[in-house]
Amino acid sequence: MANVLMRGSTYLRWVYLLLGAALVLAFILVDSGLVSLLDDLGMPNVLTGILAAIVVAAPPLILGALPAVREVEGIAVESLLGVRFEERPLGPSRTWAQRRRTTLWFCIHLVAGGFVGVLSTIVFGIGAVLLAAPFRAPGSRELLPGLNYQVTGRWTDVWMPLATIVAIVALFLLSSAIGALLAYAAPRLLGPTPAERIELLERRTATLAERNRLARELHDSVGHALSLVTIQAAAARRVLATDPAFAETALAAMETSARAALADLDHVLGLLRDDRRPGSQTAPQATLGNLTRLVEATRAGGITVGVRRTGDLEELPAAVSREAYRIIQEGLTNAIRHAGRPADEVSVDLVINLDESGLQLELTNPVTAGTTDHSGGGRGLAGIRERVAVLRGTVEAGLVAGTWRLAVTLPVAVTTRRG
Numbered sequence: 001m002a003n004v005l006m007r008g009s010t011y012l013r014w015v016y017l018l019l020g021a022a023l024v025l026a027f028i029l030v031d032s033g034l035v036s037l038l039d040d041l042g043m044p045n046v047l048t049g050i051l052a053a054i055v056v057a058a059p060p061l062i063l064g065a066l067p068a069v070r071e072v073e074g075i076a077v078e079s080l081l082g083v084r085f086e087e088r089p090l091g092p093s094r095t096w097a098q099r100r101r102t103t104l105w106f107c108i109h110l111v112a113g114g115f116v117g118v119l120s121t122i123v124f125g126i127g128a129v130l131l132a133a134p135f136r137a138p139g140s141r142e143l144l145p146g147l148n149y150q151v152t153g154r155w156t157d158v159w160m161p162l163a164t165i166v167a168i169v170a171l172f173l174l175s176s177a178i179g180a181l182l183a184y185a186a187p188r189l190l191g192p193t194p195a196e197r198i199e200l201l202e203r204r205t206a207t208l209a210e211r212n213r214l215a216r217e218l219h220d221s222v223g224h225a226l227s228l229v230t231i232q233a234a235a236a237r238r239v240l241a242t243d244p245a246f247a248e249t250a251l252a253a254m255e256t257s258a259r260a261a262l263a264d265l266d267h268v269l270g271l272l273r274d275d276r277r278p279g280s281q282t283a284p285q286a287t288l289g290n291l292t293r294l295v296e297a298t299r300a301g302g303i304t305v306g307v308r309r310t311g312d313l314e315e316l317p318a319a320v321s322r323e324a325y326r327i328i329q330e331g332l333t334n335a336i337r338h339a340g341r342p343a344d345e346v347s348v349d350l351v352i353n354l355d356e357s358g359l360q361l362e363l364t365n366p367v368t369a370g371t372t373d374h375s376g377g378g379r380g381l382a383g384i385r386e387r388v389a390v391l392r393g394t395v396e397a398g399l400v401a402g403t404w405r406l407a408v409t410l411p412v413a414v415t416t417r418r419g
Contacts, residue, residue, distance in 0.1 A: 067094070323410070
C-alpha cells in the first residue's frame with residue numbers, strides 16, 4: 001500500500017479521473033437547463049421523461065463519436081495512465097467501429113470520473129471539517145445538513161483527523177485501482193483491433209520498403225556521379241599543364257555530374273523528411289529510356305562506352321526497365337572505379353538484348369592485373385544481386401583473361417504490340 005501511495009502514477013490516474021468528473025459537471029449544468037426547459041413546456045410526464053432521458057444521454061454519445069475525441073483521449077491516456085499504444089500517435093477515429101469503441105470508452109471515463117469526483121468532494125469537503133475539529137471549541141457542530149458531530153475538546157477527538165487521513169488514503173488507493181482497470185481496457189477500446197494492426201503493419205512495411213528503395217536509388221545515382229567526378233578530377237589534374245582544353249572539359253563534366261547528384265540527393269532527402277505514405281509521391285524513376293543520358297555522362301569523363309541494343313526495349317514492363325537501368329548504372333560505376341587505369345584508357349562494352357528468353361545485359365571492361373575487387377564499396381555486386389533476385393533473374397560476374405564480365409538475365413514476358 002505504501003508503494004502505491006509513493007508512485008506518481010497513482011496521482012496521475014486520480015487527475016485523469018477528475019477530468020472525467022469535470023466533464024460530467026459540465027454535462028450536468030447543460031442538462032439541467034434543458035430539462036428545466038422541458039418542464040416549462042407543459043408536456044405529459046411520460047413524454048417529458050423520454051425527452052429528458054434523450055437530452056441526458058445524447059451529449060456524451062454525440063461528443064464521443066467525434067473523430068478528434070479518440071486523439072484527445074489517446075493523449076490523456078498516454079500522459080496520465082501511462083499506456084503505450086501500438087499506433088503512435090493515436091490518430092482520430094477513421095472508421096465507425098473505432099467511433100463506437102471510442103464512444104464506449106468516453107462513457108466509461110465519464111462514469112468512473114463522476115464516481116471518483118463525488119467521492120473526492122465528500123472526502124476532502126468533510127475531511128477539512130474533521131481535521132479542524134480538535135482545534136475548535138467544545139460543542140455540537142453540523143457536519144452536513146441533519147448530521148451533527150460532537151467536539152469534546154479531549155484526546156477522543158483525535159479519531160476525526162485519523163478518519164480523514166484513512167479516507168484520503170482509501171480514495172487514492174481506489175483511484176489507482178480504477179485507473180489500473182482503465183489502463184488495461186484502454187488499448188482494447190482506443191487501440192487498434194487485430195485487423196487494424198495488420199493494416200498498420202502493412203503501412204509500416206510499405207514505408208520501410210519505399211525508404212529502402214529510395215536508399216538504393218540514392219546509392220546508385222550518387223555513387224555513379226561521384227565515381228565520374230573522381231576519375232574526371234584525376235584526368236584533369238594529370239593533363240592540366242599539357243592539355244588545358246581537355247582539363248576544362250573534364251571540369252565541366254564534373255560540374256554536371258555533381259549538380260545531377262545533388263538534385264537527386266535533395267529530392268530523395270525531401271521525400272524522407274516529408275514522411276508521406278508510400279505511393280503519395282515517389283522519386284523520379286529512371287528507365288532504359290534514360291540510358292542515353294547515362295552513357296553520355298559517362299563518356300564525358302573520357303571513358304569509352306560502346307553500346308549495342310537488340311529488341312524493342314519499349315515493350316519492357318516499367319519495373320524491369322527501372323531495375324535494368326540501375327543495374328547498368330552500377331555496372332558502369334564498378335567499371336570506372338576498378339579499371340585500375342586512367343579515364344581515357346577505360347573502355348566498357350554494353351550489350352542489351354531482348355528476346356523471347358528475356359532481357360540480357362552484359363558489361364565487359366579490361367582491367368589492370370591484380371584489380372579484382374568489384375564490390376562497389378560494399379554494395380556493388382550485392383546491390384545488383386538483390387535487384388536481380390527480386391525479378392527472379394540470374395547474375396554472372398567474374399574476371400576472365402584480364403576482362404571483367406558482368407552478365408545479367410531477367411525473365412520478361414514480352415507482349416508484341418498491335419498495330
